[in-house]
Amino acid sequence: MRAFTQHQGIVAPMDRSNVDTDMIIPKQFLKSIKRTGFGPNLFDELRYLDEGKPDQDSSQRPINPDFVLNQDRYRNASVLLARSNFGCGSSREHAPWALDDFGFRVIIAPSFADIFYNNCFKNGLLPIVLPEEVVDQLFCETEENEGYQLTVDLEAKTVTTPSGESFSFEVDDFRRHCLLNGLDDIGVTLEDADLIRDYEEKRRQTAPWLFNSGN
Amino acid sequence: MVGKTLYDKLWDDHLVKQRDDGSALIYIDRQLLHEVTSPQAFEGLRLAGRKPWRIDANIATPDHNVPTTDRDKGIDGIVDPVSRTQVETLDKNCDEFGILEFKIKDQRQGIVHVIGPEQGATLPGMSIVCGDSHTSTHGAFGCLAHGIGTSEVEHVLATQCLVQKKMKNMLVKVNGKLGPGVTGKDVVLAIIGKIGTAGGTGYAIEFGGEAIRGLSMEARMTICNMSIEAGARVGMVAVDDTTIDYVKGRPFAPKGETWDKAVDYWRTLHSDDDAVFDKVVELDGSAIMPQVSWGTSPEMVTGVDGAVPDPAKEEDPIKREGIVRALKYMGLQPNQKITDIQLDRVFIGSCTNSRIEDLREAAAVVKGRKVASSLKQAMVVPGSGLVKAQAEKEGLDKIFIEAGLEWRDPGCSMCLAMNADKLGQGEHCASTSNRNFEGRQGFGGRTHLVSPAMAAAAAVTGHFVDVRELMH
Ligand code: SF4
Numbered sequence: 311m312r313a314f315t316q317h318q319g320i321v322a323p324m325d326r327s328n329v330d331t332d333m334i335i336p337k338q339f340l341k342s343i344k345r346t347g348f349g350p351n352l353f354d355e356l357r358y359l360d361e362g363k364p365d366q367d368s369s370q371r372p373i374n375p376d377f378v379l380n381q382d383r384y385r386n387a388s389v390l391l392a393r394s395n396f397g398c399g400s401s402r403e404h405a406p407w408a409l410d411d412f413g414f415r416v417i418i419a420p421s422f423a424d425i426f427y428n429n430c431f432k433n434g435l436l437p438i439v440l441p442e443e444v445v446d447q448l449f450c451e452t453e454e455n456e457g458y459q460l461t462v463d464l465e466a467k468t469v470t471t472p473s474g475e476s477f478s479f480e481v482d483d484f485r486r487h488c489l490l491n492g493l494d495d496i497g498v499t500l501e502d503a504d505l506i507r508d509y510e511e512k513r514r515q516t517a518p519w520l521f522n523s524g525n
Numbered sequence: 526m527v528g529k530t531l532y533d534k535l536w537d538d539h540l541v542k543q544r545d546d547g548s549a550l551i552y553i554d555r556q557l558l559h560e561v562t563s564p565q566a567f568e569g570l571r572l573a574g575r576k577p578w579r580i581d582a583n584i585a586t587p588d589h590n591v592p593t594t595d596r597d598k599g600i601d602g603i604v605d606p607v608s609r610t611q612v613e614t615l616d617k618n619c620d621e622f623g624i625l626e627f628k629i630k631d632q633r634q635g636i637v638h639v640i641g642p643e644q645g646a647t648l649p650g651m652s653i654v655c656g657d658s659h660t661s662t663h664g665a666f667g668c669l670a671h672g673i674g675t676s677e678v679e680h681v682l683a684t685q686c687l688v689q690k691k692m693k694n695m696l697v698k699v700n701g702k703l704g705p706g707v708t709g710k711d712v713v714l715a716i717i718g719k720i721g722t723a724g725g726t727g728y729a730i731e732f733g734g735e736a737i738r739g740l741s742m743e744a745r746m747t748i749c750n751m752s753i754e755a756g757a758r759v760g761m762v763a764v765d766d767t768t769i770d771y772v773k774g775r776p777f778a779p780k781g782e783t784w785d786k787a788v789d790y791w792r793t794l795h796s797d798d799d800a801v802f803d804k805v806v807e808l809d810g811s812a813i814m815p816q817v818s819w820g821t822s823p824e825m826v827t828g829v830d831g832a833v834p835d836p837a838k839e840e841d842p843i844k845r846e847g848i849v850r851a852l853k854y855m856g857l858q859p860n861q862k863i864t865d866i867q868l869d870r871v872f873i874g875s876c877t878n879s880r881i882e883d884l885r886e887a888a889a890v891v892k893g894r895k896v897a898s899s900l901k902q903a904m905v906v907p908g909s910g911l912v913k914a915q916a917e918k919e920g921l922d923k924i925f926i927e928a929g930l931e932w933r934d935p936g937c938s939m940c941l942a943m944n945a946d947k948l949g950q951g952e953h954c955a956s957t958s959n960r961n962f963e964g965r966q967g968f969g970g971r972t973h974l975v976s977p978a979m980a981a982a983a984a985v986t987g988h989f990v991d992v993r994e995l996m997h
Pocket of ligand 1: 588589636637638657659875876877936937940941958959
């Protein structure tokens with residue numbers, strides 16, 4: 311997995327709460343058997359005026375000029391500023407894949423849905439929870455200042471504004487460690503293969519019905 | 526020592542290793558796989574040269590993409606080439622790794638969350654995962670069931686473990702008895718309406734109380750299914766006689782002495798009397814009305830006797846903005862009565878409500894009636910081939926067809942409209958599925974979540990109506 315240590319980038323404001331995974335990447339694009347190529351269809355139904363289809367050249371489609379990512383000043387954004395319960399809905403990892411493919415590296419919101427939050431870390435994308443007031447302030451500053459950038463430091467667990475104001479955030483030690491070092495989760499777990507085997511052996515004795523493969 | 530909650534017990538029984546940083550390795554007894562969230566996981570295994578840890582823990586079936594007509598043609602019946610590739614890829618992966626799959630033409634094929642319990646592949650006390658957020662369904666059996674992403678699917682395939690942090694405990698207690706015509710779906714919609722779509726985030730929810738104890742397994746599955754719509758990855762109901770009776774005799778269920786031993790263990794799967802929950806929410810079951818969602822989030826829901834809210838009366842600016850946006854998308858007016866919402870289509874199906882009891886409830890309402898002429902379509906999509914066969918044995922298919930509903934083959938269908946079944950732009954649909962997000966059932970489509978009985982009542986009247994008015 312790609313490591314994440316520090317990042318500085320342009321902020322795009324997505325000013326609505328409960329942004330669900332169907333909105334992030336609509337289902338017709340989940341038919342792909344790859345992990346890449348979802349960027350052009352990120353927020354497809356908000357971004358374009360027509361109905362998107364898989365395997366289509368999105369650069370030829372009519373765009374919705376009101377949508378934030380279609381505004382010139384946000385086109386190269388890599389930090390997404392969002393509202394509460396971002397990423398609610400399905401478990402589709404296509405949602406972080408699409409955000410990543412578009413170029414986002416950081417998402418900041420007052421709260422995230424659990425599965426989405428978890429999926430981000432598996433893909434080198436950093437979801438950051440900041441208090442509602444701070445998020446409000448960042449929304450104001452982003453909208454008022456074209457080219458507004460934030461600097462995120464995962465080692466120090468801080469988000470810093472252009473004026474030098476700094477906010478700290480919380481993140482699990484394990485997730486932080488994996489992300490900082492770009493570790494492969496599976497490799498880390500397999501270091502405990504013996505423990506897993508021991509557990510399994512014990513369960514085979516005490517709960518044999520769990521190992522019945524049907525008939 | 527204080528007592529343990531059901532979640533605490535399940536957690537402790539599956540704990541392989543507690544790490545110092547708060548994360549833990551949890552052993553997974555069963556993984557269900559489907560075509561949408563597994564291809565990249567299998568590809569990951571291949572790229573890393575890894576093998577599945579325990580092949581017999583996995584069961585697969587295609588469900589999201591399969592057509593609900595022309596199924597005798599098998600894979601060739603899938604017109605969309607991209608969908609076809611995905612289903613073929615699942616077949617190929619399962620064949621390559623030797624994983625049991627109920628393929629498209631197998632009568633046991635169906636929606637993953639329907640076939641697990643149906644086969645007895647979902648057993649009380651198991652830890653279960655699937656690359657699908659509605660995996661919480663299996664919690665109805667006193668299971669620890671998590672929806673996971675594709676990287677985690679690969680992780681479980683490779684290690685039989687999931688890296689998890691323990692969640693907090695929430696008890697949702699539904700007291701009293703439900704009124705006639707009020708179903709598990711109405712209960713869970715009322716719960717989501719009360720605690721909100723993020724109310725359960727970070728919690729494992731146990732559903733309890735007299736009303737839950739009185740429900741069948743299928744109704745309990747409906748409730749646990751929608752835990753994720755309240756933000757909780759895990760939903761559960763304690764094991765009781767209803768659970769054990771349901772499991773008995775199913776293909777994967779233990780038999781003989783092992784069965785007795787299993788039952789002894791299963792009977793311990795409930796929260797201790799002195800267990801402490803981090804949060805308790807109580808509802809009066811007898812006050813729950815048949816529910817209808819009016820907006821674009823499952824928390825935007827009200828009783829059928831209610832009305833669409835007026836954003837002018839909402840004080841919180843973010844919520845107000847949300848209501849305004851939802852009403853615009855849904856094409857509804859503030860204060861409009863729910864019973865005045867005219868419908869274009871009706872969908873009875875999905876992992877929330879496509880089991881035999883759901884179909885019986887719907888059939889009882891449409892029997893001897895006709896689908897309203899104002900509707901473009903009303904369809905019934907059973908959850909599995911076996912549910913379909915059972916319904917046909919009971920003659921439910923004839924009741925539906927006679928009333929003018931379409932009788933389809935099993936799959937996810939219009940729940941997420943990945944196959945050919947979808948809403949047109951601006952169309953209103955009474956749907957027994959679980960998500961009313963924008964575009965969920967088709968680009969510009971407008972979903973209203975209801976129970977199967979309420980969907981059936983809507984089908985024969987063309988608008989929402991309190992199903993109790995149609996019951997004798
Ligand atoms: S029926 Fe709907 S919610 Fe259930 S698994 Fe299929 S797509 Fe997901």
